[in-house]
Amino acid sequence: xxxxxxxxxxxxxxxxxxxxxxxxxxxxxxxxxxxxxxxxxxxxxxxxxxxxxxxxxxxxxxxxxxxxxxxxxxxxxxxxxxxxxxxxxxxxxxxxxxxxxxxxxxxxxxxxxxxxxxxxxxxxxxxxxxxxxxxxxxxxxxxxxxxxxxxxxxxxxxxxxxxxxxxxxxxxxxxxxxxxxxxxxx
Numbered sequence: 001x002x003x004x005x006x007x008x009x010x011x012x013x014x015x016x017x018x019x020x021x022x023x024x025x026x027x028x029x030x031x032x033x034x035x036x037x038x039x040x041x042x043x044x045x046x047x048x049x050x051x052x053x054x055x056x057x058x059x060x061x062x063x064x065x066x067x068x069x070x071x072x073x074x075x076x077x078x079x080x081x082x083x084x085x086x087x088x089x090x091x092x093x094x095x096x097x098x099x100x101x102x103x104x105x106x107x108x109x110x111x112x113x114x115x116x117x118x119x120x121x122x123x124x125x126x127x128x129x130x131x132x133x134x135x136x137x138x139x140x141x142x143x144x145x146x147x148x149x150x151x152x153x154x155x156x157x158x159x160x161x162x163x164x165x166x167x168x169x170x171x172x173x174x175x176x177x178x179x180x181x182x183x184x185x186x
Contacts, residue, residue: 052160052167067113075106081168121150157181
């Protein structure tokens with residue numbers, strides 16, 4: 001089952017990044033062997049308002065301690081994208097597979113985030129690290145955030161796509177090490 005989830009995630013990532021092969025940064029992410037992070041901005045109401053609606057709604061729940069509700073908001077949005085945009089996928093079967101992948105991701109992430117919050121305490125702040133710009137598609141946005149828990153930090157990457165039907169989350173990646181999230185960019 002784990003290999004199936006990884007295969008689905010790899011296919012989705014490959015599909016997204018093959019469509020947009022060049023990525024430009026507004027400024028480089030600063031990652032070294034020491035655990036330094038880029039200059040960061042603690043998200044206040046103004047910064048939170050700049051995030052796409054599905055990302056923002058989930059973060060508000062996450063910061064309120066409702067990790068399961070946050071995952072539901074994010075995953076439901078990803079599922080809605082797959083259902084509303086079958087033409088984005090090579091086949092209807094691939095779109096159905098994407099929905100199944102999101103459902104499996106929901107269960108995995110709810111379990112992981114619940115255990116993480118139990119081990120590290122609740123999330124106290126969200127820090128905006130960076131937004132990446134895709135020159136070939138101004139509707140595709142990629143965000144890196146740092147979730148500051150009482151005893152540790154968790155990094156998250158969101159990729160969103162603006163369509164005529166709304167903004168959709170197409171990718172989410174949680175890691176305790178920022179280098180794991182951005183290693184594919186090198």
